[in-house]
Amino acid sequence: MSTIEKVLTRIDADLDNSLSRLFDLLKIKSISTDPAYKDECRTAAEWLAKELTSIGIDATVRSTAGHPMVVGHRKSGKPGPHVLFYGHYDVQPVDPLELWDTDPFEPRIATREDGTKIIVARGSADDKGQLMTFVEAARAFIAETGDLPIDVSVLFEGEEESGSPSLHPFLTANKDELSCDLALVCDTGMWDADTPAISIMLRGMVGDEVIVKAASRDLHSGHYGGAAQNPNHIVASIIAGLHDENGRITLPGFYDGVIDMPEEVTAMWDKLGFSAEDFLGDIGLKYMRGEKGRQALEHIWTRPTAEVNGMWGGYQGAGSKTVIPAEAHAKFTFRLAGDQDPDKIRDAFRAYVKSKIPADCTVDFIAKDGSPALRLDFDMPALAKGQAALKAEWGKDAALTGMGGSIPIVGDFKRMLDMDSLLIGFGLEDDQIHSPNEKYNLKSFHKGIRSWARVLDELAKD
Amino acid sequence: MSTIEKVLTRIDADLDNSLSRLFDLLKIKSISTDPAYKDECRTAAEWLAKELTSIGIDATVRSTAGHPMVVGHRKSGKPGPHVLFYGHYDVQPVDPLELWDTDPFEPRIATREDGTKIIVARGSADDKGQLMTFVEAARAFIAETGDLPIDVSVLFEGEEESGSPSLHPFLTANKDELSCDLALVCDTGMWDADTPAISIMLRGMVGDEVIVKAASRDLHSGHYGGAAQNPNHIVASIIAGLHDENGRITLPGFYDGVIDMPEEVTAMWDKLGFSAEDFLGDIGLKYMRGEKGRQALEHIWTRPTAEVNGMWGGYQGAGSKTVIPAEAHAKFTFRLAGDQDPDKIRDAFRAYVKSKIPADCTVDFIAKDGSPALRLDFDMPALAKGQAALKAEWGKDAALTGMGGSIPIVGDFKRMLDMDSLLIGFGLEDDQIHSPNEKYNLKSFHKGIRSWARVLDELAKD
Structure with missing residues (x-):
């Protein structure tokens, strides 16, 4: 059995414990916009630092003018790229509380009529569940092999839902410590429940x-x-x-x-089966506005x-x-x-x-x-490795997508730390982030952990 | 000496008494928008009804849901047109009071540096001073000749400054009583201090x-x-x-x-010496907007x-x-x-x-x-008579002007009572109506009285 297969087997066997740890984090009411929850935000940061340190990633809670950052490192000068994984531990407020079926800070597993198992809690998808997919992948790797295959740093912030006021000063003050070869950002989603995605361009x-x-x-x-x-x-x-x-x-x-997209990209997008009718129908509209003669996804991503x-x-x-x-x-x-x-x-x-x-x-x-707009070089080695990892896990090519809006952290990493970001996440459109009854599919969590293990494994290869 | 000359001589001789009566009316704080002055509004109405009756115009105070109307008549079936004179006895609020040089309800005569004598008080120009020019003209006519030369009705309202909410119901309820051959409306101004004006069109x-x-x-x-x-x-x-x-x-x-204006009208307007530069300069602008190739006054009045x-x-x-x-x-x-x-x-x-x-x-x-827009027929006999009267008094042709905005009462008279209005007034642009230190030129008051005497005399002619 190869190393990665052993790591994946351990992940599968440890899933209940992984879930239990996620639930501990989800119970912490780390609402960053409400001063009443200031102490809970610090509690979440301390919980994460302790958790990271316990698995072998040396982490500390770092105070800021607002809520603290968590920074961790496990590096020994391995030959592969040194990556910085970014996530945020703060969550949105929960009101209107009466629209939640159960307590937003009492996480539970529910089974939908179609058999889908979901984790219901505030922050399950945005972003605690996503963040923990990486932590659990790192845990399994170290537990199974005694180490991570590449050097890894971690940055978790506690103000993403309130405009990240402390982020710029923190990145400036800690530029050398945080500048890595590549950032891994997990605040994004899948194309659909079966198809993973990597966002390669942001307007x-x-x-x-x-x-x-x-x-x-x-x-x-x-x-x-x-x-x-x-x-x-x-x-x-x-x-x-x-x-x-x-x-x-x-x-x-x-x-x-x-730039007009290369034909291979527009051809790939054609195959994604994007429905402009559904996209617009959800908001009560019917017809694509914008330049005539363009593919629907171009309007949203590249124009x-x-x-x-x-x-x-x-x-x-x-x-x-x-x-x-x-x-x-x-x-x-x-x-x-x-x-x-x-x-x-x-x-x-x-x-x-x-x-x-x-x-x-x-x-x-x-x-x-x-x-300016951001985009990954189509020939970037890390992109191909990310694609290979996701295809191995999900059995399908990852959709290379654009994003119409901006993810500020990605621009900050590029402009302040000269660092590209590989945007991989396992959220789904129906996760109801920022809304009552937020959920994260159990499959997203489980296969998300496995995906990150594979990504780390691939990035270590020559 | 002709009849009109005798009447004018009497007006001149009685000017101090006319002023004294105007001052009595100006002292009444008939602010219609402020409920605190409700009784003062009724006092003004009663003062007017008594004054009219005393000079031989049989007048009564007529209650409405708001402030009362004053309606008066002196008619015996004379051959000339039966006219309805309209004015309003209510005034604007006086705040900011500290910007007044003297008490707004303590009328006084002041002399400007250039020798111009002015009547300073709230309502002096809008509209008590204007209204009294007609009352004093009627008084002189009756005193001198024992009668008015034509049948006259009078309507004074007390809600003009607060949107005239009672006017439509009152006109509807008293349609027969108030429908005359012609309305005389004195809520307008002169072209300039030397040039009288008749407004012949309203957009x-x-x-x-x-x-x-x-x-x-x-x-x-x-x-x-x-x-x-x-x-x-x-x-x-x-x-x-x-x-x-x-x-x-x-x-x-x-x-x-x-309708394009007849050439004689645009030629007349050319001679008025209207300065688009001054008109726009007052508001910080320079260039006429609107259709190209049009006279400046057309933009404001007829387009x-x-x-x-x-x-x-x-x-x-x-x-x-x-x-x-x-x-x-x-x-x-x-x-x-x-x-x-x-x-x-x-x-x-x-x-x-x-x-x-x-x-x-x-x-x-x-x-x-x-x-719709309103306009007087250029061939209307009353218009020619009004022009003749004003020319005799002021020694200059009356400017026939348009008005860009509407005067609601004129539309109401036209549409509800099928009655045209001859719009003659003696206000000036610097009267500061609605503002502190409102004034009415003594010359406007004096020659205004004389003008109305001449208009009544002209209208009686075949």
Whole structure:
């Protein structure tokens, strides 16, 4: 029996104990947004540090201005890549509590009508269950072989659900300690219950708020209507002119650096059987917006966008008020793809906006920090190893997916620690994270542990 | 000496007494919006009824659900037109009181550096001073000749500054009593301090609120950006498409019934020396918006408009929120001119809006009542008589003006009582109505009284 087979056999045999340990962690009410649970957050951090240390990963609780970090290391200069595993031990609040079938902090195994076994508790999927898949894989490896096959560091934070205010200072202060060859991030999901996934690209973002000012005060639309500029109309024309009739964004140079996916990728995505009808049907819509002639998944993962997240000007109350407002506002965000440069996009946007401002009106901008899109090199060895590990465990090719939104930690690792992230997770769309009756499939937990053991094993290979 | 000359001589001789009576009325704190002044409103009504009756216009105080009306008549079936004079005895609140140089209800005569004498008090211009110009003219006529030259009815209301809630029921209940050949309305102003004016057209209005709904809930712009419809963009495209590059409104049939002014009118307006620079400069703007190739005064008085008085959708707070909102809103008003039909305009607008709604989105509308524009027939005999009277008094042709906004009473008289209104008033732009230190020029008061005497005299002629 090969080493990895022995490790997997141990994982299977130890599953009940693994579950029991997960339940201990799930019972800790580590709600980071509510100061009433400050002590419980520290308890969770201490529990994890002790657990890691007990299995042979030397870990400490590290105080921050907010909730503490847990940092652990087991490294001896092995030849393979040194990886940093990231997860978070804090959870979302549980209200409305009355919508939970049972106490959110009393974890239980339930069996659905179709036979699926699920772990029900706050944090079961986001992120304690996912985080423990890695811890249990490491435990089995060390218990079976006396060591891990590669050098491993661990970073668990306690503020992911409250905006990670301590993360930047902590990464800056501990840059040398935390900079590894590769990050493993488990805060993502499977493609579906049978198909594992690795997220290989994340869209970037740049934002700007526009404030258009016309008259020096609000005007009566009877006295000034038709004669004085109306900022509502100016803002509307800015928004309306951003897209052409084919759904393309009209800013000059906007698509510079945007990359068409290789045919092998779009072909793979075609096979995923993604249903735009279901995707949109869930939110009461039917038809894909966006550029014409693009695959549905391209719209979500690889194409840049321009969206107005908020706009306002003039009277919003009941009834009517015949006012021409002195100013109007809009908040724009652009999702970025490929090598689009956030600064150049903002410059092009501002030049466009200024071209729409009448000579006797003014415009002000409020910038929102931008970050470029991220993507893994398709030829990156760790990616191929991750794919091999997941295929061995699940019997199916891992879907290489994009993500429309950002995972801030991945950008932070890239930009602050110059470290790529392999995004592998076992969550499912119906896990109800952030909602009542959050669950994590027992199969996700069990095969998640096995998957990480295989990933560690593969990463150690030449 | 002709009759009118005798009447005018009497007016001049009696000016101090006229002022004394005006001061008595100005001392009454008839603030209609503040319930604390309810009794003072009735006091003002009773004062007016007594005053009218004392000069020979049989008047009574008529209770309503709100503040009372004063209705008076002096009619004996004279051959000339039977006129209804309208004014209001209520005034605006006086706060901020500390910005008044003296007690707003202690009227006084002040002399400006340039020698102009002004009557300072709340209500001096709006509308007690104006209203009393007519009362004093009637008093002089009756005192001098024993009668008025035409049949006269009077209607004074006490709720003009609080939206006239009792007016419609009162006009409906007293339709026969109040329906005359012509209304005289003195709630308007002069063109400038030397030039009298008659307002001959008022723009109409129709309004609609648009609510565009897309997804069944607010969406994350990372997950759905570029794929799901964004109602902010839909509303913006509706607004932006309403005008073409020449400032014309694009709704099919929108300009049906809009009338170009006769050349004699635009030529007259050219001579008024209206300065678009000053008009816009006062509000911090420089350039006339609106249709290209139109005279500045046309934009304000005779051209229809489309204005968005309010629009909103999505996040308006500080910072950014990456949301695609489920719905967005805009409130539109159209100022109407000529014979534009409010119902047809609304129909055309709604058809246009619907054409902009994607197949998987919906739109709802909230209608605001419409009213067509009003204008006097250029050949109306009473208009020529009013012009003749004003020219005789002021030595200058009266400016025939439009008004961009509406004066509700004029529409009510037209639609409920089938009665045109001759709009003559002696207010000036610097009267500071609704503001601290409201004033009315002594010259406006004195020559206003003389003007009304001349108007009554002219209207009696064949």
